[in-house]
Amino acid sequence: MNSSRTLELELPARSENLTLVRQVLGGVAEAEGWTAALLMDIRLAVTEACSNVVAHAYPSAPNGLIRVSVIAYPHQITVSVRDSGIGIVPRMNACPRGLGLGLQLIVALTTEVRIQSVPDESTDVTMIFTSPQTAVPQ
Amino acid sequence: VKRRWVTLAVQAGPTADAVVARLAGAVAAQAGLPIDRVRSVSILVDTLVGELSTDRISARFTPGPGTIEVALGPLMVGEGQRILRVKVLPDRRSREDDTNDAIWVDTERDSMSTICLRIGRT
Numbered sequence: 001m002n003s004s005r006t007l008e009l010e011l012p013a014r015s016e017n018l019t020l021v022r023q024v025l026g027g028v029a030e031a032e033g034w035t036a037a038l039l040m041d042i043r044l045a046v047t048e049a050c051s052n053v054v055a056h057a058y059p060s061a062p063n064g065l066i067r068v069s070v071i072a073y074p075h076q077i078t079v080s081v082r083d084s085g086i087g088i089v090p091r092m093n094a095c096p097r098g099l100g101l102g103l104q105l106i107v108a109l110t111t112e113v114r115i116q117s118v119p120d121e122s123t124d125v126t127m128i129f130t131s132p133q134t135a136v137p138q
Numbered sequence: 139v140k141r142r143w144v145t146l147a148v149q150a151g152p153t154a155d156a157v158v159a160r161l162a163g164a165v166a167a168q169a170g171l172p173i174d175r176v177r178s179v180s181i182l183v184d185t186l187v188g189e190l191s192t193d194r195i196s197a198r199f200t201p202g203p204g205t206i207e208v209a210l211g212p213l214m215v216g217e218g219q220r221i222l223r224v225k226v227l228p229d230r231r232s233r234e235d236d237t238n239d240a241i242w243v244d245t246e247r248d249s250m251s252t253i254c255l256r257i258g259r260t
Contacts, residue, residue, distance in 0.1 A: 007153060009161075011144040016168065020144060023164040027157035063141045072153070 006071050013053050013064040013083065021050055021068055032072045034131070042079060042129055045109040048102045049081040049125045057085025057123060076111075077129045088117040143200040150187075154195050159184035162199055162208050169201035171259055179206060179257045182227065186210050186253055189221045196250070204259040209244060211252035218243030221253050228255070 009024055011017045022043050029039040050066055058064030067082040106113055112128040146161060148154045163180040171179065187195065192212055200207040213221075221227075222241065230240035238258025245251045 007146070007148040007157065009144070009146050012141050017144070020161060020164050020168070023160055024146070024157055027160045028153055031152040031156040065141075 006069065008070075009068045010065055011068075013050075013058055013066045013085075015051070015054050017066070018047055018050050018054070021046060021066075024068070025070070028070055028072060032077075034077075038077075038129065038131060041109045042077065042127075045106045045127050045129075046079050046081060048105050049127065052102055052125075053081065053083045053085065053123075056089075057083040059086065061085070075131055077131070078126060079129070080124060080126045082122060082124045084122050087119040087121060087123055088115070089119070142202075143198050146195075146197045146199070148195055148197075150190065150193055150195050154187055155184070158187045158195060158197055158210075161197075162206070165199040165201050166206045166257065169206050170204050171206065171257070175257060175259060179208070179255075182255055182257065183208055183210070185224065185226055186221065186255065189217075189224060190253075191217060196252075198252075205238065205256060207254060207256045209252040209254045212250035213243065213253060218251055218253055228257075 007024070007028060009021065011020060025039065025043050025046060028034075029042075034042070046068065050068070053064075053066045064083060064085055067080075069080045069082075071078045106125070106127060109129075110127045111130045114126040115123070116126075117123040144161070144165060146158065148157055159180045162183040163176050166176045166179040167173075186208075187210065190210060191214055196211055198209040200209075222243065228239040228241050238256070238260055240256045242254050243251060244254050
């Protein structure tokens with residue numbers, strides 16, 4: 001996290017704060033010259049990851065936090081969404097509060113996604129995006 | 139007690155210029171400040187960010203009922219007093235001033251000096 005273009009945001013895990021995350025991403029996009037399409041993908045994926053924290057990470061801890069870090073390289077953007085909640089709990093049945101499409105959406109919007117979860121300790125969702133102008137031609 | 143504040147750490151420069159004031163405005167709007175006061179928050183925070191000489195800015199945004207407090211740092215020695223002389227900033231120079239708007243230097247928070255701005259609804 002020593003990149004000169006690193007940003008770290010920490011905020012209470014409440015749904016009304018998702019707009020703050022989106023505002024920050026808009027500011028980074030302005031500074032870094034991201035395309036509107038790239039910003040839209042990043043905002044959607046990061047909002048989805050943060051929504052998961054709000055909905056699932058802290059079922060009995062009202063003061064839970066979301067930590068979002070952004071590292072902007074010239075050709076690549078890495079965004080991590082972390083929490084200190086219950087971890088990702090394997091579901092035996094379908095979740096009653098959602099369709100379970102969030103992770104699929106994140107996978108579809110990112111170049112790469114890594115998920116690390118420790119039960120009753122933390123979850124870290126790291127999303128890597130590649131700027132379309134700099135993508136390697138196939 | 140629910141934690142309310144939001145913290146941001148960002149490298150000084152274009153990203154900080156684009157993000158810190160924008161986030162302050164968004165938190166101010168969330169706190170229920172009217173649009174002209176939200177604009178004031180953004181302008182004043184933008185001014186403060188421009189005055190800081192640190193390489194990496196730490197910011198804390200605390201919304202209250204109809205008010206927002208923003209703390210920016212870390213400050214170099216003497217920097218706080220220099221910033222307090224910037225003309226566009228509020229006149230009140232103490233946290234204890236019973237006013238909507240105030241600015242002061244806090245030397246005790248998070249073991250670093252910060253410049254703190256409070257903007258209220260009116």
